[in-house]
Amino acid sequence: MPTVLRTRGYRFFFFSNERNEPPHVHVESGDGYAKFWLGPASVARSVGYSGREVRDLLTLVRQNQQMLEDAWHDYFGA
Numbered sequence: 001m002p003t004v005l006r007t008r009g010y011r012f013f014f015f016s017n018e019r020n021e022p023p024h025v026h027v028e029s030g031d032g033y034a035k036f037w038l039g040p041a042s043v044a045r046s047v048g049y050s051g052r053e054v055r056d057l058l059t060l061v062r063q064n065q066q067m068l069e070d071a072w073h074d075y076f077g078a
Contacts (some may be wrong), residue, residue, distance in 0.1 A: 005064060006069040010057065012068065019076040025068050027057055036061045038069050 003030045005012035010029045022036040032048035
């Protein structure tokens with residue numbers, strides 16, 4: 001599970017066995033977990049985060065989208 005970004009107490013990472021899914025990133029902190037599709041950036045799933053936290057996380061994903069997509073392609077060779 002490579003971590004590709006840590007910011008504001010959140011960890012953004014990939015699962016190594018998900019190369020056959022479209023590019024996405026997982027986010028966790030405390031008791032919260034979310035999954036975001038990267039193209040276009042959207043929420044796939046969220047558990048334990050408030051609506052405001054999900055919106056803030058989506059903003060972070062969008063602000064770092066190019067880096068996250070590059071990290072996905074570098075890691076999975078796609």
